[in-house]
Amino acid sequence: MTVILFSAENQLWDTYSELLLDACKAEGIEADITRDADRSDAEFIVYAPNDQLTDFTPYTDCKAVLSLWAGVERIVGNKTLTQPLCRLVDPGLTQGMVEWVTGQVLRHHLGLDMYIHGTKGAWKQVVPPLSSDRPVTILGAGALGAACARSLTNLGFPVTCWSRTPKNLDGIKTVAGMENLNSALENAHILVLLLPLTEETTNLLNDERLAHLPTGAFIINPGRGPLIDDQSLLAMLDTGHVEHATLDVFRVEPLPAEHPYWTHPSVTVTPHIASATRPETAVKSIAANMRRALDGEPLLNLVDRSRGY
Structure with missing residues (x-):
């Protein structure tokens, strides 16, 4: 027994x-x-x-x-x-994450928020680029990051997976090491965070790193809240350097009612439901x-x- x-x-x-x-x-x-x-x-x-x-x-x-x-x-x-x-x-947790991440990437790629929230009667036609013209960077090349990368690659997105140590993912571009992080960010029209939380990854996205993103980038974080320096992200959202952030995880959960993420027009909050x-x-x-x-x-x-x- x-x-x-x-x-x-x-x-x-x-x-x-x-x-x-x-x-x-x-x-x-x-x-x-x-x-x-x-x-x-x-x-x-x-x-x-x-x-x-x-x-x-x-x-x-x-x-x-x-x-x-x-x-x-x-x-x-x-x-x-x-x-x-x-x-x-x-497998259930992985599939749930793939579905959530893929849905959020497509939402931002297609510009659906503009129509969901309404264009106030204006016939505003904004044709999105094809997925092949929208580079995605995923920070994290473990089981979740690799699965999301495969899903997005199958949809035609050029995907780069960054990890702290070298990984080999068939058919997916990978880069490794802190010395290569900034270059991985520079072409990230959409950035997905799927890293574990360690001393090294806490506040990984700070002022300096966020500045390496192209202007108008989207950030999707279903990984861990403290990967992002909140004040740095809010500042980048205010300037428009980051166009929108969809955040599922936070330093304090539930997210306090007074937190500025709730009311910021360029932030979508979901209550830690990306996967489970x-x-x-x-x-x-x-x-x-x-x-x-x-x-x-x-x-x-x-x-x-x-x-x-």
Whole structure:
């Protein structure tokens, strides 16, 4: 019997407990799934940030801590966490992000806001360029960034993926390293942010970096709020250097009612709904990784503690 500790906010237990048990059965894992943090014999911990479990020291038999979320910035710095940590790469989460990003890119590319919000009776014909004439840069070439890049490439957009370390994505232009970030921004008519949050990426888009964008660029951020220096972005929106920002993630969530993003005419706020962990697909990914560990195979989606993701 494989003991699995489910450690997350209480309301998630009802959603996940039966689904996770079924996924384990499908992988041939006879599982005892518990919420009891005193079960130090747990072989796996399925985890989302919560106040009940902050010390991982007692779990000496634990083969892996498996995150329910794609982002691990709230746990990766925990000094007591010495067990292997796996972030979630889930087909449902990925597909949701692809759909949201593709929709927002097309919205800005086609200039739909002008017609959605009305032209006040004016017959205003603005023909958009073809996608081949609208370069898109995606910051982040992980599972989400790569999937979005493939979707947009299939629609004809010239896509550049920037990452901090070299990546090879078939059919997609990639550039790597902080020294090449500004050049990746210079041709970004539409910029999509899909980076993890680390010390290196916090406030990555500041005054200096935003200035490298072409005038009239659009920014789409479904990644992490602190990737952007808010005051720098607001200043660039006020001058028109950035034409519009569609933001799904923020430093403080829910976004405070007094925040200027709510009322700025060139900002669209969505309430962290670009994508989410889909329990029905997430449990399959988690159970499959457990199966690998039990069979002595390398774990998938291991977090590199030195990089923070």
